Amino acid sequence: MAKDPNNVVEKVRQSPPVDTTEPYDPAWVAGKTIIITGGASGFGAGFAKKWALNGANVFVADVNKTKGQALVEEMRKESGSAHHHFVYCDVANWQSQVDLFKTAIKLSPHGGIDAVVANAGITDTGSVVDQPKGLDVEEPPIPVFKTIDVNIIGVLYTTHLAMFWLPRNDKTTNPSPSKLGPGPYTRDRHLLLIGSVASLCAIPNQTQYGTSKHARSLRCSSFMHGVRVNMLCPYFIDTPIIRAEGRLLLAGGAMGKPEDVVDAGTRLMADSRIAGRALAVGPKVTINDEYQLVAKGTAGSKTLAVWEAYADDFEEVDAFTRRFVGVLNSVERARGWIGWGVDIGKAILYRVGLFK
Ligand SMILES: NC(=O)c1ccc[n+]([C@@H]2O[C@H](COP(=O)([O-])OP(=O)(O)OC[C@H]3O[C@@H](n4cnc5c(N)ncnc54)[C@H](O)[C@@H]3O)[C@@H](O)[C@H]2O)c1
Structure with missing residues (x-):
């Protein structure tokens, strides 16, 4: 049969859509050395704790020294392993990230890095569409692009360093996601990106944030050097990144739970058969086949917080x-x-x- 020209799945070596109802074992992360940027709080801290408990060696990299050090102490105590470390790192600073990766290589029990989570992120404090105070000024003041520095430059630095160090992980059990057979593999090469609902649709007045979360095209680079690239797209989730003003605006809506993001991220981290996919995470809902809310227990309904996003974008390019x-x-x-x-x-x- 002639090949469907609209289907580029094979070309980008993407694995099939993720069935989030399939069980996975978080213990599949055991033995992996994992760097998490922005790991001191929110999702990063949730990943760090869960993966440490399941046998991974975790490097928490953050600008928040107090929170990061306290977290690592707790992780060491709870997991009984000394292979977890806090490393001060400002992702917007190249040298700071270079030093982070070098420290991880030095302290990793097997001398390699298996996975990296580009998680550090902030939201816009001022917007490019805001009017400068008073319309009588002669020219607008230079805008502050801190969100771009942290969420784009920082993520690209992390990606660049991951693409340098992960392929040097010569103990990878199976370096080519395209050739993965059944079953998880402990050692791995995996870059997990943290997108957002802003990767799927625009959020008013969060221009820098929205721009920064559209780096989803990296997913189709998942074949490069045997590194799996996956992404999470959380909806508004209850972590410190949502400031009081945001919470006021969201009042009456439904925020998601960090544990569901941690669950989705753990699946992507643990199951090395998954490559080039994105999972969206929102509040837990019960829906029927037509995506309508129904009562829990309704025949044919399913209850879920984690969704396969972009399920078909490489199967049927637009x-x-x-x-x-x-x-x-x-x-x-x-x-x-x-x-x-x-x-x-x-x-x-x-x-x-x-x-x-
Ligand atoms: N919570 C949500 O609703 C939500 C939704 C979608 C996406 N996200 C994304 O998830 C990621 C994690 O956010 P969170 O909700 O856990 O927020 P959080 O504020 O709890 O955690 C972010 C962490 O990043 C750290 N950080 C900030 N700037 C840094 C820098 N320059 N260098 C290193 N670390 C830095 C902070 O100190 C903090 O520990 C972010 O990329 C965010 O954009 C969050």
Whole structure:
């Protein structure tokens, strides 16, 4: 049968949609050395505690020294392992992240890093669409882009360093997610990104935050160097990142629970068969087949807080992209080998400065 040109799943080596009703064992994280940026609070702290209890070696990296050190002390006591560490790290600072990865390599019991969670994040304090105070000023003051620094530059630094160190993890049981057989693997190469509901839809007045959480395209790089890349997209969840003003705005809505985010992240971290996927997390609801809320226990209903997001985006790329790329591919086919040869010639002339 001819291959469906709209399906690029094989090309990006994405695993099938995650069945969140399938059981998984959190103990599959045992033996992994995992770095969690922003690990001192909220989701990061939840991951750190759960994974430490299940036998992972966890590096909590954060700007909050007091919270981070107290957390690691608690993790050591509860897990009975001394292989958990707090490392001060400001993700927006390149050298700070370089030092974090080097420290993890030095202190990791097996000398390697198996997984990284790019979790540190903040929300916008001022917005690019805010009016400067008083409309009579001659020019607006320079905007503060701290959210971009932490949520984009910081995440890209983390990704860049993860892509350097994870492939050096030569004890990986199975370095190619495309060839994963059944069953979990303890040692791994995994980058877990923390997106948001803002990766799925726009949030008014959170321009920097929304921009920063749209780095979802990294999911289709999950085949690079045998590193699995997955993402979580939590809805508003009750952690310290939601400030009082946000809580007032959200009043009457339904916030999700950090334990559901920790559960979804643990599945992605533990089950090394999952690559290139995203899970959205919201409040726990009971729904029927038509996505309508129904009473718990209704025949045919399911109760869930974790959803497979983008289930089909690589299986059926959207119509515009498919058509546009299709037209460009047709142009390439029409130009054929002659077109290729002309371009190669031009590129060589361009290189030696004879073609502008
Ligand atoms: N809680 C939510 O509703 C929600 C929803 C969607 C996505 N998220 C995302 O989840 C991630 C974790 O957020 P959370 O809800 O656990 O918030 P949180 O505020 O509890 O935790 C964030 C942690 O990041 C740390 N941090 C901030 N700037 C840092 C920097 N420059 N370097 C290192 N660490 C830094 C903070 O000290 C804190 O410990 C963030 O990326 C956030 O955008 C949160």
